[in-house]
Amino acid sequence: MAEPTSLTPCPPWLLGHWQDVYKRHEQGSLPHALLFTGMPGIGKKQFVRFVAEALLCRHTNAQTGACGQCDACAQIQAGAHAELKVLNPEGAAMNIKVDAVRDLVVWLQLSAPRDQYRVALLDTADAMNHNAANSLLKTLEEPGERAVLILAADKPGSLPATVRSRCQSTNLTLRDQPAAINWLTEQGISDAAEQLVHANVGPLVLVERNxxxxxxxxxxxxxxxxxxxxxxxxxxxxxxxxxxxxxxxxxxxxxxxxxxxxxxxxxxxxxxxxxxxxxxxxxxxxxxxxxxxxxxxxxxxxxxxxxxxxxxxxxxxxxxxxxxxxxxx
Ligand SMILES: [Zn+2]
Structure with a gap:
C-alpha cells in the first residue's frame, strides 16, 4: 500500500505550460503522448507529476490544476488511483526495464473508464534502455482509448528518434520569470534575478546550489x-x-x-x-x-x-x- 501523499503543485514559472495542456484537454484534442524537456532544475519531474494529477482530477482547472476535493484527487493522495501508473528507474544502473514497459503497454491497451484518462507517467524517460524504448513504440502509435503517456527527459537525445517523433515535445522554459524570481526570493535567495541570468540552470538547481x-x-x-x-x-x-x-x-x-x-x-x-x-x-x-x-x-x-x-x-x-x-x- 502506497504512503499517502499530497497533490503536487505546479512550479509557478511553468503555469503557462500547464495552461497550454489544459486548453488541449478542454478542446478534447490532447495528444496521447507528451514529452517534456528543459534545462536542469526547471522542474520537469514536478511538472509532469502535476499534469498527470491534474488530468485525472474531475474538476481540474487552468489556474491550479487538480482540485484537491474530488474522489480522483482523494485516490491520488491515498497513492491508489487505478488509472495512474508511474514507471521509475530501478536497480543499480537506474534503468527502466523492458519488462516494466511491457506490463505498461498491456495496461494501456485496455480502455479507460468512461470520461476518464488513463495516465502513464515516465518522469525519467531517458532511463529506458534500448529494448524498453522499442517496446513502447507501438503503444505510442496506437495507445488505448483515452490513454495519455506523459514523459520527461533530461537528455531527450538519449531517446530513440522513433520515440521522440511519436510524442508532442515541449521544451519547458522560464515562461514566467518574475514568478521564478519571487519563488527564489521566498527560498531566501536575495540576488535571484542575477543568479537566474548567469547560472544557466533552473530555479530548483539554484536553490540546491545556494x-x-x-x-x-x-x-x-x-x-x-x-x-x-x-x-x-x-x-x-x-x-x-x-x-x-x-x-x-x-x-x-x-x-x-x-x-x-x-x-x-x-x-x-x-x-x-x-x-x-x-x-x-x-x-x-x-x-x-x-x-x-x-x-x-x-x-x-x-x-x-x-x-x-x-x-x-x-x-x-x-x-x-x-x-x-x-x-x-
Ligand atoms: Zn480533483
Missing part, C-alpha cells in the same frame, strides 16, 4: 582537485577528504572541471563564475588538451555506468592514481 551543504561539498571537492594537481597531499588523504560525498556528485564536478580545463587550452570561453575560473586556471597546465579530454570522457563514462553505485573511495582511488601518473609524465 544551500550550505552544497557550498560546503563544492569547496571540499575544489580543495581535493587542487591538492591532487598541485601535489599538495597524498592520494589517500585527498580521497578521504571527499569519501563521504556521493560518487555521482564527485564525478559530475570533476568532469565539468576537466572539460573547462580542456576549453582553456583551446582558448575557448569558460564561463563567468570566478571561483571556477580560478580553479581551472590553477590546474589546467597539469595536463595537455588531449589528456583533459580523455579524462573528461572517462569520468563521463564512469558517471553513466554502474560505478555510480560503487563506493566513492573505490572509484576515486583508481582515478586519482592515474591522474597523478599522467601529471608526472
Amino acid at each position: 544551500s550550505g551543504e552544497w557550498q560546503a561539498s563544492r569547496q571540499a571537492l575544489q580543495k581535493a582537485w587542487l591538492d591532487l594537481f598541485l601535489m599538495r597531499a597524498s592520494i589517500g588523504k585527498i580521497v578521504d577528504s571527499v569519501s563521504d560525498l556521493p560518487t555521482t556528485q564527485c564525478l559530475s564536478h570533476f568532469s565539468h572541471w576537466a572539460m573547462l580545463a580542456n576549453k582553456k587550452h583551446l582558448n575557448l570561453p569558460i564561463g563567468a563564475d570566478p571561483a571556477t575560473t580560478e580553479l581551472v586556471s590553477e590546474v589546467h597546465q597539469g595536463l595537455d588538451s588531449e589528456q583533459w579530454f580523455s579524462l573528461y570522457d572517462r569520468m563521463q563514462a564512469l558517471y553513466r555506468s554502474d560505478s555510480a553505485s560503487f563506493k566513492t573511495q573505490t572509484v576515486l582511488e583508481g582515478l586519482f592514481a592515474d591522474i597523478r601518473t599522467m601529471t608526472k609524465a
Whole structure:
C-alpha cells in the first residue's frame, strides 16, 4: 500500500505550460503522448507529476490544476488511483526495464473508464534502455482509448528518434520569470534575478546550489582537485577528504572541471563564475588538451555506468592514481 501523499503543485514559472495542456484537454484534442524537456532544475519531474494529477482530477482547472476535493484527487493522495501508473528507474544502473514497459503497454491497451484518462507517467524517460524504448513504440502509435503517456527527459537525445517523433515535445522554459524570481526570493535567495541570468540552470538547481551543504561539498571537492594537481597531499588523504560525498556528485564536478580545463587550452570561453575560473586556471597546465579530454570522457563514462553505485573511495582511488601518473609524465 502506497504512503499517502499530497497533490503536487505546479512550479509557478511553468503555469503557462500547464495552461497550454489544459486548453488541449478542454478542446478534447490532447495528444496521447507528451514529452517534456528543459534545462536542469526547471522542474520537469514536478511538472509532469502535476499534469498527470491534474488530468485525472474531475474538476481540474487552468489556474491550479487538480482540485484537491474530488474522489480522483482523494485516490491520488491515498497513492491508489487505478488509472495512474508511474514507471521509475530501478536497480543499480537506474534503468527502466523492458519488462516494466511491457506490463505498461498491456495496461494501456485496455480502455479507460468512461470520461476518464488513463495516465502513464515516465518522469525519467531517458532511463529506458534500448529494448524498453522499442517496446513502447507501438503503444505510442496506437495507445488505448483515452490513454495519455506523459514523459520527461533530461537528455531527450538519449531517446530513440522513433520515440521522440511519436510524442508532442515541449521544451519547458522560464515562461514566467518574475514568478521564478519571487519563488527564489521566498527560498531566501536575495540576488535571484542575477543568479537566474548567469547560472544557466533552473530555479530548483539554484536553490540546491545556494544551500550550505552544497557550498560546503563544492569547496571540499575544489580543495581535493587542487591538492591532487598541485601535489599538495597524498592520494589517500585527498580521497578521504571527499569519501563521504556521493560518487555521482564527485564525478559530475570533476568532469565539468576537466572539460573547462580542456576549453582553456583551446582558448575557448569558460564561463563567468570566478571561483571556477580560478580553479581551472590553477590546474589546467597539469595536463595537455588531449589528456583533459580523455579524462573528461572517462569520468563521463564512469558517471553513466554502474560505478555510480560503487563506493566513492573505490572509484576515486583508481582515478586519482592515474591522474597523478599522467601529471608526472
Ligand atoms: Zn480533483
